[in-house]
Amino acid sequence: MVVEINGKAEEIPGSVVLDALNAKQIDPQMVAVELNDTLIERDHLGSTPLQPGDRLEFLFYMGGGR
Amino acid sequence: MNFTDEQITRYSRHILLPEVGGKGQKKIAQARILIVGAGGLGSPAALYLAAAGVGTLGLIDNDVVDLSNLQRQVIHHTPDVGRPKVVSAKEKIQALNPDVNVVLHEERFMAANALNLVRDYSVVIDGVDNFSAKFLINDACYFAEKPLVHGGILRFDGRVSTIIPKQSACYRCVFNGPPPPGLVASCQEAGVLGVLAGVIGTIQATDALKLILGIGRPLTDRMLDFDARNMRFREIPVKRNPRCPLCGAHPTVTELIDHEQATCELRPPVAAAHGNEP
Ligand SMILES: [Zn+2]
Numbered sequence: 001m002v003v004e005i006n007g008k009a010e011e012i013p014g015s016v017v018l019d020a021l022n023a024k025q026i027d028p029q030m031v032a033v034e035l036n037d038t039l040i041e042r043d044h045l046g047s048t049p050l051q052p053g054d055r056l057e058f059l060f061y062m063g064g065g066r
Numbered sequence: 067m068n069f070t071d072e073q074i075t076r077y078s079r080h081i082l083l084p085e086v087g088g089k090g091q092k093k094i095a096q097a098r099i100l101i102v103g104a105g106g107l108g109s110p111a112a113l114y115l116a117a118a119g120v121g122t123l124g125l126i127d128n129d130v131v132d133l134s135n136l137q138r139q140v141i142h143h144t145p146d147v148g149r150p151k152v153v154s155a156k157e158k159i160q161a162l163n164p165d166v167n168v169v170l171h172e173e174r175f176m177a178a179n180a181l182n183l184v185r186d187y188s189v190v191i192d193g194v195d196n197f198s199a200k201f202l203i204n205d206a207c208y209f210a211e212k213p214l215v216h217g218g219i220l221r222f223d224g225r226v227s228t229i230i231p232k233q234s235a236c237y238r239c240v241f242n243g244p245p246p247p248g249l250v251a252s253c254q255e256a257g258v259l260g261v262l263a264g265v266i267g268t269i270q271a272t273d274a275l276k277l278i279l280g281i282g283r284p285l286t287d288r289m290l291d292f293d294a295r296n297m298r299f300r301e302i303p304v305k306r307n308p309r310c311p312l313c314g315a316h317p318t319v320t321e322l323i324d325h326e327q328a329t330c331e332l333r334p335p336v337a338a339a340h341g342n343e344p
Contacts, residue, residue: 062218064195064218
């Protein structure tokens with residue numbers, strides 16, 4: 001299905017949020033995930049369903065500053 | 067306090083703003099801002115806050131200036147290589163604006179000293195390069211109830227977010243805790259387009275000044291992500307998380323801790339193929 005990932009429409013396989021991470025080869029420990037502006041707890045990624053048109057936000061850690 | 071004629075001239079472009087005026091400029095003169103890290107983000111933040119006439123600027127850093135810092139840490143100049151960053155920064159601040167009282171903390175920001183350091187200030191700016199310190203700053207500001215302007219830069223990307231403890235989402239509301247150490251590369255390996263420090267550090271200084279002045283809407287409950295490659299800003303709304311380990315309903319982080327790793331980046335590996343399901 002087509003969902004919006006970080007503002008960009010993308011075709012991803014599967015039906016839950018974790019499928020989108022797997023498709024993008026993203027380790028769940030490396031991101032905070034928002035679905036339609038709501039944070040999804042890491043242990044709920046595999047049980048949270050995705051609908052076409054959903055907005056996913058993968059927030060990566062950004063640690064630099066020096 | 068009353069401004070001298072010279073100060074009225076110096077700050078005239080502020081005073082001309084109805085939202086600032088003489089009254090606002092006095093608030094700036096009475097403000098105490100702590101900058102943790104006198105490096106990439108701390109450099110522009112310190113310079114602009116000094117120019118703005120912030121009464122007291124605290125600087126925390128225990129590092130010395132390295133030649134590889136000069137590509138982005140604009141408060142330090144070539145002759146400063148090898149000198150303590152806080153000393154180098156203080157000289158530039160005072161040359162720019164002698165009105166500013168600069169307080170130097172030549173030490174590492176650690177669990178043991180964090181609360182005492184932030185307690186004396188009205189706003190804190192995060193200019194550190196590792197997750198351990200970023201989480202520690204977030205936690206210390208929460209316990210001390212100090213507004214924090216968070217920032218991060220990496221490669222061609224930057225992020226800013228403001229946290230008002232107990233009112234808006236904190237760093238842990240979004241990122242529960244530091245990433246697992248094995249997944250991250252070190253800052254030295256990562257690289258950053260130097261000017262990113264200027265973009266993000268200056269936005270941090272802007273929000274800090276707004277907090278001092280009490281004007282506008284701070285960058286709370288959202289993360290402002292900057293993508294220099296595509297020259298695009300994106301605002302990601304975030305919310306206070308009832309399950310936040312720090313500011314949630316049942317906190318598990320109840321005291322300050324020093325996390326171990328000193329890493330600064332976390333990025334997904336480049337995807338090898340599409341539709342690669344395990
Ligand atoms: Zn929180």
